[in-house]
Amino acid sequence: xxxxxxxxxxxxxxxxxxxxxxxxxxxxxxxxxxxxxxxxxxxxxxxxxxxxxxxxxxxxxxxxxxxxxxxxxxxxxxxxxxxxxxxxxxx
Numbered sequence: 001x002x003x004x005x006x007x008x009x010x011x012x013x014x015x016x017x018x019x020x021x022x023x024x025x026x027x028x029x030x031x032x033x034x035x036x037x038x039x040x041x042x043x044x045x046x047x048x049x050x051x052x053x054x055x056x057x058x059x060x061x062x063x064x065x066x067x068x069x070x071x072x073x074x075x076x077x078x079x080x081x082x083x084x085x086x087x088x089x090x091x
Contacts, residue, residue: 003049009074010056014041017063021056032059039063057081 014021020038023045030043030052041059043052057078070078 003053006053006074006077007049007056009071010053010060013068013070013074014056014060017060017068019060019063030055030059032062053077054081054084058085 011021018039019032019041021041021043023043025045028042028044029047030041032039032041034040041056043055047055058081061078061082065075065078
């Protein structure tokens with residue numbers, strides 16, 4: 001799966017969960033936050049498509065996806081990205 005299509009699917013998933021994704025410039029990768037009661041995922045617009053997809057996937061996972069239908073390939077991508085983050089944190 002190409003990263004642009006993964007990003008599109010992640011956008012659709014976030015929209016269905018009432019989460020807005022914003023792309024901003026800055027010295028950060030991004031993540032999930034709540035701003036004035038609005039759920040947001042903020043992503044550095046200068047990241048590669050691969051890194052953008054990873055940031056969005058991990059951020060969506062933080063919210064909890066146990067009771068949400070997600071296409072199996074997309075769920076695998078999300079779980080793989082979360083596992084990478086956990087391996088990095090354990091090192």
